[in-house]
Amino acid sequence: MNNGHNAFTPLDRSQHAPWLPIPSRAISVVEHPAIVKNVDKGIASLGGPLKLSKGLRSKLETTTNAEGDDELKKLISVSLRPDDPFAKRLLSTPVRTNNLLLKVTVPKRTGRKRKRGSSGPFLSEGEIGRGGNGVPNGSAPYSNNYTDAPTIYRSLQDNASTHKVALAGIVDETHRFRNMPDLQYAASQNDTMVGLRDCVLPKKYSQLTKYNLNTAAGADLTKSVGPSPEFLQMPVAFNYRFQQNPYVKYTEKGVVNIQRSLAYNSYTVIKPTDEYVPSGPKPGLPAERDLTPYIQSLIANIRALLLERPVVTRQLLYNRLGWDKRTKLRQAAVYCGFFFESGPWREALIRFGVDPRKDPGYRKYQTVSFLSYLKAGTSKHHAVFDQHVMKLAKMSPEELETEHTFDGVNVSQTGNIFQFCDITDPLIARILATEDIRTTCAPTFQGWYHVGTWAKATVILKDKMNTIIGGETPDDSLYQRVINWPELWDDKDVAAQYKAEIDDRQIRHGKKREHDVMHSVRWAARNPRYAFEKMEALLEQEKQPGEEQEPEDLDVPEDMTEDPVTADAVLNAELEDAEDDEDDQGGEGDEDDDMEGNEEDEDEDMDGSWEAEDGHDSPAMPVRAVSEGPAPFGGYYRV
Structure with a gap:
């Protein structure tokens, strides 16, 4: 960090915010399209720890190999069905960033509770999970470390003077999922795709020997041709600029x-x-x-x-x-x-x-x-x-x-x-x-x-x-x-x-x-x-x-x-x-x-900023009606 702040006088220091040191730690951010409540499942949806580590810190610029061909970037991909080998994955877009990651520490809420109507002591969530005597309770619900945004915001409000802020590092790489997901073809009804999934993809010889190929001459007209490898040709959604009609109002009626x-x-x-x-x-x-x-x-x-x-x-x-x-x-x-x-x-x-x-x-x-x-x-x-x-x-x-x-x-x-x-x-x-x-x-x-x-x-x-x-x-x-x-x-x-x-x-x-x-x-x-x-x-x-x-x-x-x-x-x-x-x-x-x-x-x-149209002319009414509705420059007597 620049140490030029040492030249300031004590008066100047009192008028500025305190300086915080930045650790020399490079951090990569993955903007997951879903809310991650379980970290293990979140990593699995990104391809697992091995693929995720290869995608992170990879070169963002296009490189060439010894033969002069462009090398494929090792991009991170996400899927909501990571166990399905036929599920299409959504590729990320890596971008260079220069952001700071803040670590905000607030006092932990005890969360002690007791059963309503009882006179027992207040117990924490861990004690409740062990049945109150340190013995794990098998019927206790699974607890994770996920905290929703309202709880975090309330903690900051309750600890306005006691929370701590520290810099965790520089975010120099961000992986974003901004492309449109492609249409998914349901392969569960396709015999060919099911055979590949059960016999070929496990990469086991015993399973591979069970895979039968159709060696008959000509095409099998009873089988489907198969899906296109890609349906949507536009990776980015087109901005149609939809706007609410100012002359239409939605009411309960x-x-x-x-x-x-x-x-x-x-x-x-x-x-x-x-x-x-x-x-x-x-x-x-x-x-x-x-x-x-x-x-x-x-x-x-x-x-x-x-x-x-x-x-x-x-x-x-x-x-x-x-x-x-x-x-x-x-x-x-x-x-x-x-x-x-x-x-x-x-x-x-x-x-x-x-x-x-x-x-x-x-x-x-x-x-x-x-x-x-x-x-x-x-x-x-x-x-x-x-x-x-x-x-x-x-x-x-x-x-x-x-x-x-x-x-x-x-x-x-x-x-x-x-x-x-x-x-x-x-x-x-x-x-x-x-x-x-x-x-x-x-x-x-x-x-x-x-x-x-x-x-x-x-x-x-x-x-x-x-x-x-x-x-x-x-x-x-x-x-x-x-x-x-x-x-x-x-x-x-x-x-x-x-x-x-x-x-x-x-x-x-x-x-x-x-x-x-x-x-x-x-x-x-x-x-x-x-x-x-x-x-x-x-x-x-x-x-x-x-x-x-x-x-x-x-x-x-x-x-x-x-x-x-x-x-x-x-x-x-x-x-x-x-x-x-x-x-x-x-x-x-x-x-x-x-x-x-x-x-x-x-x-x-x-045209000016004011526009008023009278739409369709009023339907014709009897000539002697006392009040037949507005008909300025429109409408007729039914005569």
Whole structure:
């Protein structure tokens, strides 16, 4: 050891740890892969004392013999079945080290005990083994010198001032077992291997004479070929870098997907019956200054659009700012406005502080969406929908300018949710332009319009879309009588106006399409869900000719649904149900959820530390449900 410490003054010595001498003793360490409780068995697992001594202190560098060939290193090997000659052994990896081996001595615990309930003296473990009188007790359990780690740690704690530390030597060689063990072939069922084990490996002549070789010509097809000498070709395990999915939580009730819940918690979603509307985003959101410049620019663009129009749909947002930014727009939207769970402004982003239930002027921003109508071509799912979104992403803002509107001639490619102000069809626009409106808002159903106005506009809109998608041109004459109906009516009085035509089979057959529209409007005023599902059923009946039904005899119950469907129920809905709902959307249905997984790769260079996806769109619920679960930029009425 360097003796330079003699130059220090006594003051310096008091400020440093004491110096300890290092014995000139070289020590080799074997990092056994198992816990060694019995030293003899541990040495046997390493090949025995002879092989272990040859492996220790051997040259670690590759050497060559007199003929110039590399000599095999005498490596240590380990096996958990040292008595099995066919057990594959795991080779060690010798490395040079420069470590110190410390010897820590603590006072030995007496461990004296006596039987519980007895009054005899306390005896040590050795005395207990001799029966208390020095005579060995054959029934005493075997005792070894193995001490577990908690006991050692407790001994150090109990003897903090009395334990002794000494250096045992320098560890300059360490043998580690870091390679993967190979697959083991069970040779107990192989006659050839069993014969070698019993007759050849003992190296006894008497046993060797009992070994019989198969001298018959050709291969014995009844015998197995034998195992490969080596199965695994990678000695070191490949690091797959497995990581826990941050959006999956394991609970006592099972696996919970929290990705959609996180996204929902990021949005500000209120019930349509809440008294006040939020004036700002949730306080738990990351600060805007901490977001990426790209997200901040999207927030500014959305706010500028909301100043121009306080209520916007996702189609309008995507058409104005780009379909390739859908995921990032959803993240930015939570800083700009809030959503209603259901009601006349459902699925629309509303500027913070704006309450459309207080001013009838906001009735033009009411939304209506149809989950199911006549399908156009192939349903856009998976790869087909990916191509459809890529096509929309390549379209210019000028081409997308009118895609969120309905003009009575064309059907939108970007979805089937419309705001009343975006319906430019003259017939429907004239219905919505009425000044005969409600004095108070109906926040869970038709908003500021009377139920008759809402029924006429939505039924005609749906019927025209079905007609256009079916490849036909809508006939406005079918809707003239419906338009002349009042905004509020008595169903019996309206039915009586054309009952005579229904009773006449010839007239009923000639005006069937007009009568179907009139029936649907009446039904929609009482039960919208029933009405629009019935319209779909009538379309199917037209494809399958059969006996005509008498729809005027149907007793349509009024929809009095007021049971709320909680957000948790929607978020935890099974994926199969959501996919079934998506299949009903057809070619024109908005299918944001099919692109969720792929959009994470888009704009990857602009990602911030905060990421929130809303997963699959919420399953469609009845139009008049008070609380149908969160559906910001997703979800449809089942109408």
